[in-house]
Amino acid sequence: MTSLQLLRIALVFGLTLGSTTLFSFANETNDGTRPSIDAQLEQLKTSVYCYCGCTRETIQQCVCQTARQIEDDFRNRLQAGSSIEQIRNDYITKYGTQFSALMPPTGFNLVAYVMPVIIIILIGTVVILVIRSKMRFSITTQPTSREKSAGVSEGVQEQIEAELESLKGRR
Amino acid sequence: MVAEIGHAAIWLSVFSCLWAIVLLCAGLRYRSYGAIISGRNGVVATFLLISLATGALIYGFVTDDFSMKYVAEVSSHDQPLMYKITALWGRMSGSLLFWLWLLTLFGAMVVWQNRRAKDRLGDYALVPISTVQLFFIILVTGLIEGVYNPLARFPNGATLPDGAGMNPLLQTPSMAFHPPSLYVGFVSLTVPFAFAVGALAAGEIGSSWIFRSRRWMIASWLVLTVGITLGGNWAYRELGWGGYWAWDPVENASFMPWLLGTAYLHSVMIQEKRNMLKLWNIILITLAFEFTLLGTFITRSGVISSVHAFAQSDIGGYFLGFIAFSVIGVAWLIYYRWNDLKSPNRLESILSRESAFLLNNWMFVGLTLIILWGTLWPIITEGVTGDKSAVPEAFFNKVVIIPGLLLLFLTGAGPIISWKTLTQSNFKRMFAKPILFGLIGGAIMWGYLALRGHTAPVYSVLCTFSGVFVFVAIFDEFYRGARLRAKRGETSLFNGLSRLIQRNKRRYGGYIVHIGIVILYIGIMGSKGYFLLESKSLKLGESMDVGAYTLKMEDAFSHRHSNHSRGGVVIAVEKDGKQIGTMHPARGFYDRAGQGEQDTIESAIRHFGLNDLYVALGPLPEDVPSYVRSGQLVPLQVYHNPLINLVWIGVGVMMIGGVVALAEKHQMKEIET
Numbered sequence: 001m002t003s004l005q006l007l008r009i010a011l012v013f014g015l016t017l018g019s020t021t022l023f024s025f026a027n028e029t030n031d032g033t034r035p036s037i038d039a040q041l042e043q044l045k046t047s048v049y050c051y052c053g054c055t056r057e058t059i060q061q062c063v064c065q066t067a068r069q070i071e072d073d074f075r076n077r078l079q080a081g082s083s084i085e086q087i088r089n090d091y092i093t094k095y096g097t098q099f100s101a102l103m104p105p106t107g108f109n110l111v112a113y114v115m116p117v118i119i120i121i122l123i124g125t126v127v128i129l130v131i132r133s134k135m136r137f138s139i140t141t142q143p144t145s146r147e148k149s150a151g152v153s154e155g156v157q158e159q160i161e162a163e164l165e166s167l168k169g170r171r
Numbered sequence: 172m173v174a175e176i177g178h179a180a181i182w183l184s185v186f187s188c189l190w191a192i193v194l195l196c197a198g199l200r201y202r203s204y205g206a207i208i209s210g211r212n213g214v215v216a217t218f219l220l221i222s223l224a225t226g227a228l229i230y231g232f233v234t235d236d237f238s239m240k241y242v243a244e245v246s247s248h249d250q251p252l253m254y255k256i257t258a259l260w261g262r263m264s265g266s267l268l269f270w271l272w273l274l275t276l277f278g279a280m281v282v283w284q285n286r287r288a289k290d291r292l293g294d295y296a297l298v299p300i301s302t303v304q305l306f307f308i309i310l311v312t313g314l315i316e317g318v319y320n321p322l323a324r325f326p327n328g329a330t331l332p333d334g335a336g337m338n339p340l341l342q343t344p345s346m347a348f349h350p351p352s353l354y355v356g357f358v359s360l361t362v363p364f365a366f367a368v369g370a371l372a373a374g375e376i377g378s379s380w381i382f383r384s385r386r387w388m389i390a391s392w393l394v395l396t397v398g399i400t401l402g403g404n405w406a407y408r409e410l411g412w413g414g415y416w417a418w419d420p421v422e423n424a425s426f427m428p429w430l431l432g433t434a435y436l437h438s439v440m441i442q443e444k445r446n447m448l449k450l451w452n453i454i455l456i457t458l459a460f461e462f463t464l465l466g467t468f469i470t471r472s473g474v475i476s477s478v479h480a481f482a483q484s485d486i487g488g489y490f491l492g493f494i495a496f497s498v499i500g501v502a503w504l505i506y507y508r509w510n511d512l513k514s515p516n517r518l519e520s521i522l523s524r525e526s527a528f529l530l531n532n533w534m535f536v537g538l539t540l541i542i543l544w545g546t547l548w549p550i551i552t553e554g555v556t557g558d559k560s561a562v563p564e565a566f567f568n569k570v571v572i573i574p575g576l577l578l579l580f581l582t583g584a585g586p587i588i589s590w591k592t593l594t595q596s597n598f599k600r601m602f603a604k605p606i607l608f609g610l611i612g613g614a615i616m617w618g619y620l621a622l623r624g625h626t627a628p629v630y631s632v633l634c635t636f637s638g639v640f641v642f643v644a645i646f647d648e649f650y651r652g653a654r655l656r657a658k659r660g661e662t663s664l665f666n667g668l669s670r671l672i673q674r675n676k677r678r679y680g681g682y683i684v685h686i687g688i689v690i691l692y693i694g695i696m697g698s699k700g701y702f703l704l705e706s707k708s709l710k711l712g713e714s715m716d717v718g719a720y721t722l723k724m725e726d727a728f729s730h731r732h733s734n735h736s737r738g739g740v741v742i743a744v745e746k747d748g749k750q751i752g753t754m755h756p757a758r759g760f761y762d763r764a765g766q767g768e769q770d771t772i773e774s775a776i777r778h779f780g781l782n783d784l785y786v787a788l789g790p791l792p793e794d795v796p797s798y799v800r801s802g803q804l805v806p807l808q809v810y811h812n813p814l815i816n817l818v819w820i821g822v823g824v825m826m827i828g829g830v831v832a833l834a835e836k837h838q839m840k841e842i843e844t
Contacts, residue, residue: 049561056417056419056561056563056564057410057412060704060706061412061413061414062412063411063412063772063787063788063789063790063806063808064789064790065789065790068789068790068806096559097558097559097560098549098559098560098561099561100560100561101561101563102563103560103562103563103565103566108552108555108556109552112544112545112548112562112566113566113569113570115541115544116537116541116544116570119537119540119541119544120533120537120541120574123533123536123537123540124533124537127529127530127532127533130451130529131518131521131526131529134447134514134516134517134518135517135518135521159655
C-alpha cells in the first residue's frame with residue numbers, strides 16, 4: 001500500500017469522524033408552531049447556568065432558592081409574551097456570558113467544534129506516517145509462505161503452549 | 172513544639188533531597204557504589220523527614236491546635252475525627268504536603284525494590300524522582316508567594332478559640348477517599364516516568380525499564396480508576412443534580428492522565444512483543460506524567476472555574492515552569508539517545524494487532540487533546556474575544572462520542588486480531604461470530620427504543636453493537652482457552668478457566684477490564700441518554716409521577732448530629748399501585764462550614780435493580796418538620812436514572828481485572844526480532 005493511499009485512508013477516516021460529529025450538532029427542524037409555556041420554560045432552564053455559585057449547574061439542575069426565583073421570573077416573562085431568546089439574552093447580559101449553558105457552533109465557537117476534527121486528522125496523519133515508516137515493503141504482491149505462517153492465531157498459539165507444557169511434564 | 176519540629180523537618184529535607192540527587196549522579200557517573208548507597212540513604216532520609224512533618228500536621232489536627240493556620244482553616248472542635256484527619260488534604264498547602272509525602276514514600280519503595288538489582292536502572296530512576304520531590308519540597312517550605320507552609324503558626328503566638336471547619340461538601344466518606352486515591356494514582360505515575368528517564372540516561376532503552384515499572388503503572392491506573400469513580404460517586408450523592416460526570420475542568424484534569432496511562436499500558440505491549448515504538452512509549456509516559464502536573468495547575472491556579480474553585484492560588488506559574496523544565500529535559504535525553512530508540516522490526520500489515528494498538532493510541536491521545544482543548548476553551552475565548560464562557564457538558568458529549576465508540580469497538584477487536592497480520596481464516600474464525608451477535612444486539616436495541624418512541628437512536632445502537640461485539644469476542648477468548656486447558660488437563664471447564672487465568676494474569680486480567688468497560692459504557696448510555704427529570708413542589712400528602720413511579724410526601728423529620736442537623740421528608744414510592752419503598756431526601760444544616768455553604772443537599776437514592784430513583788430537596792428552613800406540617804410547599808427534584816448502577820458495577824469489574832493483572836510477576840521475555 002503506498003503512502004498516498006495510506007494518507008487518503010487517514011483523511012477519509014478523519015473527515016468521516018468529523019462529519020458524523022458535526023452532523024450531531026445539526027438543529028432539529030422547526031415546524032413553525034409555538035411550543036407550550038412549559039416546554040419553553042424547560043428549554044430556557046437548560047440553556048443558562050444558575051448564578052448562585054453552584055458551578056455549571058443549569059437552572060433545571062440547581063436546587064437552590066436562587067434557581068427557583070429565576071424559574072419563576074422566566075415563567076412570568078414567558079406568560080407575558082417574551083420570547084426565549086429575549087429572556088436568555090437579558091439573563092446573559094445581566095450576569096455574564098459565562099452563565100450561558102449553550103455553545104452553538106456559530107461565530108468564534110465554530111473554532112471549538114472544528115478543532116477536535118483537526119486534532120483527529122493531525123494525529124491520524126502522524127500515525128499513518130509512523131505505520132508507513134515501519135511497514136515492510138515486499139517486492140511481490142503476495143505474502144511469502146514464511147510471512148503467511150507468521151500470522152499465527154491466538155488459538156494455535158495457545159495449543160502450542162499447552163503441548164509444550166505437557167512435553168515439559170513428561171520430561 | 173511539634174509543629175516546629177515538622178517545620179524543621181521540611182527544611183532539612185531540602186538538604187537530604189539535594190544530597191540524594193548529587194550523590195546518586197556522582198555515583199552513577201563515576202561508578203562509585205558507596206556514593207550510590209549514600210544517595211539512596213538520602214532518598215530514605217527525605218521520606219522519614221517528610222513523614223515527620225506530615226505526622227506533625229496530623230497531630231495538630233487531632234489535638235485541635237488552632238494556633239496552626241492551616242488547622243484553623245479546615246478543622247474545628249466538633250468536626251468528626253475522620254474528617255479532622257482527611258482535612259490534611261482539605262486545602263492546597265496540606266494537599267501539597269500529602270502529595271510530597273506520597274512521592275517520598277514511593278521513592279523509598281523504589282530504593283527497597285531495587286536494593287538487590289544487578290543493574291543501576293533503579294538508581295538512575297531515583298534521580299528524576301528526587302528532582303520532582305525537590306520541587307514539591309520547595310513549594311511547601313513557604314518560600315513561594317501564595318503557598319504557605321502548612322505547619323506555620325499564626326504570628327505572635329495567637330491561637331483561635333475554634334477553627335472555621337471543613338467545607339461540609341467534603342465531609343462524606345467518598346470525599347474522604349477520593350482525593351488520596353487520586354493523589355496515589357497521580358504520584359505513582361512518577362515512578363514509570365522516572366524509569367523511562369532513567370533508561371534514557373543509562374542508555375538501557377530495551378524493555379527492562381518497562382518490566383521494572385509495569386506493576387507501578389498498573390497500580391497507578393487501578394488507583395486512578397478508583398479515585399475518578401469515587402469523585403463521580405461523590406458528585407452523584409452530594410451535589411444534588413442527579414448526575415456523576417459533567418466534564419468539570421477538575422474531572423477532566425484527572426481523566427486526561429488516565430487516558431494517557433491507558434494508552435501507555437496498551438502501547439508497551441508492542442515494545443514487549445515486537446521491540447517497536449520505544450520512542451512513542453517514552454513520549455506517552457512523559458505526557459501522562461506531565462498531565463498530572465498540568466491537572467494540578469488547572470486545579471490550583473484558578474484559571475478555570477470549577478467545583479474545586481475553593482483551592483485556588485498563585486502557584487500555577489511554578490507548575491508550568493516545572494512542566495517546561497521536565498519536558499525540555501526529556502527532549503534532550505531523547506535527542507541524545509536518538510539512534511538507540513530506532514526499532515529493528517517492521518510492521519508486517521496494516522491489519523494486525525500492532526496497527527489496532529496504534530489506532531487505539533490514536534483515539535486515546537486524540538481524546539486527551541480534545542478534552543484539553545475543551546477545558547482550556549474558556550481561557551482561549553476570554554483571550555480572543557474578551558468574553559468569559561463556560562463550556563457546557565453537551566459540547567464534550569458531542570465531540571467525544573465518536574472516538575469513544577471507536578475505542579469501545581477496539582476493546583474487542585484488539586484482543587482477537589492476530590499479531591503481525593490478520594489472515595482471512597483468522598478473520599472468519601475470530602470476528603464473524605462477534606460481528607453477527609453485535610448486529611443482532613444493535614437491531615434489538617433499535618427495535619426496543621423505537622417501540623418506546625425514540626427515533627434514530629444511532630449512538631445507542633452503535634454502543635450496543637460494539638458492546639455485544641466486545642463481550643462475545645472476550646467471552647470466546649476465555650471459552651476457547653479454558654476448553655483447551657480443560658481438555659489437556661482432563662479437568663472441568665471451571666478448572667480450565669482458573670488455570671488459564673493463572674497462566675497469564677496480565678492478559679486475562681486485561682480482558683476482565685475490557686468486560687468492565689462494556690458494562691460501564693452501557694451504564695453511561697442508559698443514565699446519560701435516557702434519564703427522566705421531574706421538578707415539582709408538593710405539600711404534605713400530595714404526590715407526583717416520574718415514569719412508572721408515583722412519589723407521595725407522607726411526613727417530615729429532623730435529626731441532630733455532632734456538627735450538623737439534618738431535616739427532610741419521607742417519600743413513599745409506589746409502582747402499579749403498590750408501595751415498594753420509602754425515601755428520605757434531606758438538607759444538612761452545618762454549625763460551621765469553613766469556605767463552603769452551611770446548607771447542603773442530602774439526596775435520597777433508591778436502587779431498583781440497575782436503575783435509580785433520585786430525589787433532591789430544594790431549599791428549606793432548618794425546622795423542616797414544622798414547615799412541612801404547616802402545609803407549606805416543598806420543592807422536589809426527582810430523577811429516574813436507568814442503568815446507572817452499571818456504571819459502578821462496570822468500574823468494579825475493571826478493578827477486579829486490574830487486580831488480576833497486577834498479580835502477575837514480571838519476567839523479562841525474549842523479544843521477538
